[in-house]
Amino acid sequence: MSYALEVRNLKARIDDLEILRGVDLAIPFGEVHAIMGPNGSGKSTLSHVLMGKTDYQVEGEAYIDGVDLLSMTVDERARAGLFEAFQYPTEVAGVSLEALTAEMAASNPDDDGFAERIAATTERLDMERFLDRAVNVGLSGGEKKRSEMYLLGVANPKVAILDEIDSGLDIDAVREVAAMVEALRSPQLGVVIITHYSRILRYMDVDTIHVMVGGKIVRSGGPEIAEELEGAGYMEYQVASAS
């Protein structure tokens, strides 16, 4: 059986600057994993490289449900089942959320479940009043996350990468986002939460936590890691990684 997402010895650099130095990761379907690490450890780069942002030179392997990801264009990766919820989702002036989901459906003619998912997700996330507003324009931090979670629900991916999903949110919004992620859990989906702080992990069940430092996963384990990090921070790993 294949993993939702499998990454083998993934390296990425921008010219001479190595950012990912051989990342290995396996996310089974049905599980929620978190990748934690200090600023600059390469967490967000990992999500961009997987999504196909062209700023990087990439080596290694990545598979979504056993299908090679790295040979595909950005839109092909999305249609193959990868969804990245962005830390700073781009504003698209003049394009309503409704127009965007219509185009998502039109770009995936083989998937006939869009209409149903649009209706169901609109209701579940109470998005009716946002549908005719321009994508991400004039939204608060929390509303942007909600809009990204909405598109995730509509896209129905196999892998969801949530980049810094809790950054810039007040505590109520963090709880709300945590509940939305919990509601996503399904045997057909693998979820990766990328976060700097352990705060959001208090409000949700995570199967595995990976600690990323210096462009590598340096430790993987259960939820207890989050508590340790809350006390001791990343210092221990950074020292180990530097030596």
Added chain:
Amino acid sequence: MPQTPSGTTEATWLAERRTAAKERLGTLSMPSEREEIWRYLDLDFDPGFESVPPGPGSSNDDHVVTGWHGTVVSIVDGYTTSQGVASVGELEESVEIVRGSDLFSTAFLAYAPGSAYVGEALLETPVLVDIQTTGTATTFPGVHIDVPRGGDAAVVVRMRSTTDQAATVVPSITANVGDNARLTLSIIQDWNYATRSLGRGVIRLGRDAGLTFSEVGLGAKLGRLHLDVDFVGDGSHGKIYGAYFGEGDQVLDYRYFMNHIGTNTRADMFLKGAVADRALSVFTGMIRIEETGKRTESFQTNRNLILSEGAAAQSVPNLEILNNDVKCGHGSSVGPLDQDQRYYLMSRGLTPKRADRLQVHGFFEAVIEQIPDQHVAAWARDKINSKYITAQEEGRV
């Protein structure tokens, strides 16, 4: 009454104006692109003023704006053909606002059969002015809109060719908006790609008068509109929108002047355009505030999308401010489609072509959604989107 070129009679004032203009025309030559007001334009062609037709050609009555329910005024080859619509030549004195002394403005005065007069009697319902050219002759269509004090008028002017033959057109659209009156004026420029159109617009606003103006520019080989909006009355205000899309070898030239004369006047000017292939667009904006224009607020924005390597856009906003107690601003940009937007939309599964279409749609929407006439807005949205999709399918963008 003196005779017109078509053998009818016209008012003495018009005949005198015509004679004076013809004399002046003899002293003028074709302007040069070295002159600032004609910069970037290729004016190396014969304007053919002598070819003014003696009457209208056969018109096309397919009425243009789908779902239109108001009055229709037809102007064919410069002649007003609708029954019950007066020409300014039938009025006792001139109401048109004459502006400009260049070759084309002078030629208009010399050769125009007489602008259609759209006044109080016609303005009870929305008016569609359907300007057509039917052949190769040089024509001078004109319309003068007269909104009485306290009136509320809606006018759509559509300019189109009934054939694909090359012609030169010198349109004139003028309006006088009385005190406390409102005018909503939407212009559709949809000439064929062989036509050169050198248009002039002058709109004068009275005290507390309001204007919502929009122009959608899609056609013409050379499509120029030189617009003056005169904020004469205290408290007069206007919103001026524009959307244009150039392709092939089209040149679209906008020269928009906001002239603030009264106190407490306000203008918002917002034009967006895209150019593909080897097309060129030119925006020259001017906010001019006279010494009398105390507490003016005036803003101009022009944004341009370059869709092909060979296309270009010139965007030149200007300010001339003779009073200190004002608020003004301008913004201008020229650039390709946004890479971040494309990446974001592709990350949602949209093919690059669909992502770019959506982005182009979104780019224009900020202006198109402001066009007050819903028929014109829907028409513009549809036309621009389909032009872009065709260009994509043909690999031109």
